[in-house]
Amino acid sequence: MENPSTSEYRGGEFNVHLDRTARKKRGKPKNDLLNVIRRQGGGRKAFKDLKYDELKPMYELWCGYFKSVLEEVREDLDQRLLKLDFHGSILMVSTADNPSMIGLNGIVVYESKKTFQLITRKNKLIVIPKQGTTFQFVFQKKVYTIFGDAIQQQPYLRGKRVKHRATLPFLLK
Numbered sequence: 437m438e439n440p441s442t443s444e445y446r447g448g449e450f451n452v453h454l455d456r457t458a459r460k461k462r463g464k465p466k467n468d469l470l471n472v473i474r475r476q477g478g479g480r481k482a483f484k485d486l487k488y489d490e491l492k493p494m495y496e497l498w499c500g501y502f503k504s505v506l507e508e509v510r511e512d513l514d515q516r517l518l519k520l521d522f523h524g525s526i527l528m529v530s531t532a533d534n535p536s537m538i539g540l541n542g543i544v545v546y547e548s549k550k551t552f553q554l555i556t557r558k559n560k561l562i563v564i565p566k567q568g569t570t571f572q573f574v575f576q577k578k579v580y581t582i583f584g585d586a587i588q589q590q591p592y593l594r595g596k597r598v599k600h601r602a603t604l605p606f607l608l609k
Contacts, residue, residue, distance in 0.1 A: 483545050483553060484561050491524070491543040491555055498524030502575055518586055522547055525573055527554065530581065533568035540564065550588060 502525070505516050528541035540562055542554030552564045552571075564571075566584030573580055 494524040
């Protein structure tokens with residue numbers, strides 16, 4: 437068998453040339469999470485089977501969560517609303533770039549970077565884009581308004597605090 441590498445000496449330099457197949461190592465292909473979910477029958481298909489009445493307990497849990505968020509006083513309410521987790525909340529589209537979406541409402545079953553997926557009272561799955569859309573929800577007889585453009589980020593990243601690493605001065609004598 438022939439050695440895949442060859443070497444040559446030129447004026448003080450020693451160069452090694454490897455065969456293209458020897459240089460390139462192919463590892464195990466990474467499983468894309470979305471592909472795994474799709475293969476297992478999850479994703480959008482799984483949400484279509486959900487019923488509005490089945491999600492009411494999830495809404496009750498969300499109400500308890502939102503009540504605890506309101507009781508916290510370490511940040512302004514606006515900042516807390518931007519970091520809120522909307523899974524289980526009942527959202528209504530108040531304004532949208534697409535006029536046919538105005539007035540749609542339902543329980544949030546999935547939130548991505550750019551969309552909300554809601555189950556309506558008619559057990560229909562709808563996908564609402566966040567861009568150019570204003571959402572409203574009611575809690576304890578108060579109406580809260582959320583601008584979709586302000587929450588266009590992965591839900592888990594919105595609540596994450598950024599660590600500021602303090603630099604210590606290095607003093608030399």
